[in-house]
Amino acid sequence: MMTSVEGVWDGAVEQEVVGxxxxxxxxxxxxxxxxxxxxxxxxxxxxxxxxxPDIRAVLLTGAGEAFCGGLDIAPIKAGADPALFGKALLETLRIFPRLGVPVAAAVNGDALAGGASFVAACDFAVAVDSARIGTMEVSAGMWPMIAQVPLIHRLGPRLAMENIGSGEPFTAERAREVGLVQAVVEPGRAPAVAKEWLDKALRAAGAGAPGRRSLYEFASMSYDEAFDASLPRFIKLFEH
Known part of the structure; x- marks a missing residue:
């Protein structure tokens, strides 16, 4: 099945359901x-x-030779409301940890700014070896106020600053070293390798949506708070 979801703006997000x-x-x-x-x-x-209920995993990628270059700021420079763009980005990023289905990124090319934040927000990411991943805003005298949030949560402040503060995206290999992507592959292989991980996640799907959501909820808590929240959920595993 192939559908195209058109917005009032240029571009589209295409959906193909495979199994x-x-x-x-x-x-x-x-x-x-x-x-x-x-x-x-x-x-x-x-x-x-x-x-x-028939969809148990999501694979996010880009068309052509780029994953995503981030926000289109040309309309903002031409007078569009920046709040409209910023709110749309943060509300989209906000949904990732709330999902019950695993999400993998097939980074088929450069993932910059908001594109890098999508990579950080996904559960698993595979990048082609030529991809650049990260932010470039400071090189233009700006700071990636919204895009930095998933990067900070995924990498911690020091590694996030290595990228953000320099204004130079990570190479694919450096992104793998710091944990922003789990694998680097030759061109054309990213979707297949990402799907291999999703297939493993599907085999382990007995834990279901509550398990995935708990991981991200506990990650935002203190050590003791996470343990306090874990006990009732542990007990619930054995309820019939």
């Missing part, structure tokens, strides 16, 4: 830039996938 996996592909020009329409589509499709 129990929903493949979401960002398609907007050579860099697959993000705008409020595309971001709304990604958010809506992620929620639909989570609500559909």
């Amino acid at each position: 129990a996996v929903s493949v979401l592909t960002i398609r907007n020009g050579e860099r697959n830039l993000l705008n409020p329409g595309i971001l709304t589509d990604i958010r809506s499709l992620l929620q639909e996938c989570d609500d559909d």
Whole structure:
């Protein structure tokens, strides 16, 4: 099945359902830039996938030779409301830890700014060896206020600063070294390798949505708070 979800802005998010996996592909020009329409589509499709009992995993990727170049700031420079773009980005990123289905990123090319934040927000990521992953905003005199949040949570402040503070994206290999992606592969292999991990996650899906959500909830808690929250959920595992 192939559908195209069009927004009021240019570009689209295409969905292809393969078995129990929903493949979401960002398609907007050579860099697959993000705008409020595309971001709304990604958010809506992620929620639909989570609500559909026949879909048990999501693969996020980009069309062509780029994963995602981040927000399309040209309209903002031309007078569009930056709050509209910023809110659309943060609300889309906010949904990732709330999902019950695992999400993998097939980083088929550069993942910059908001694109890098998507990589950080996914559970698993595979990048082609030529990909650049990270932010470049400081080289243009800006700071990635929203895009930095998933990077900080995934990497910790020091490794996030290594990228953000320099204004130079990580190479694919450095992204693997710091844990932003789990594997680096030759061109064309990212979707297949990402799907291999999703297949393993599907085999272990007996733990279900509560398990995935608990991981991200506990990660945001203190050590003792996480233990306090874990006990009732442990007991619930044995309820019939």
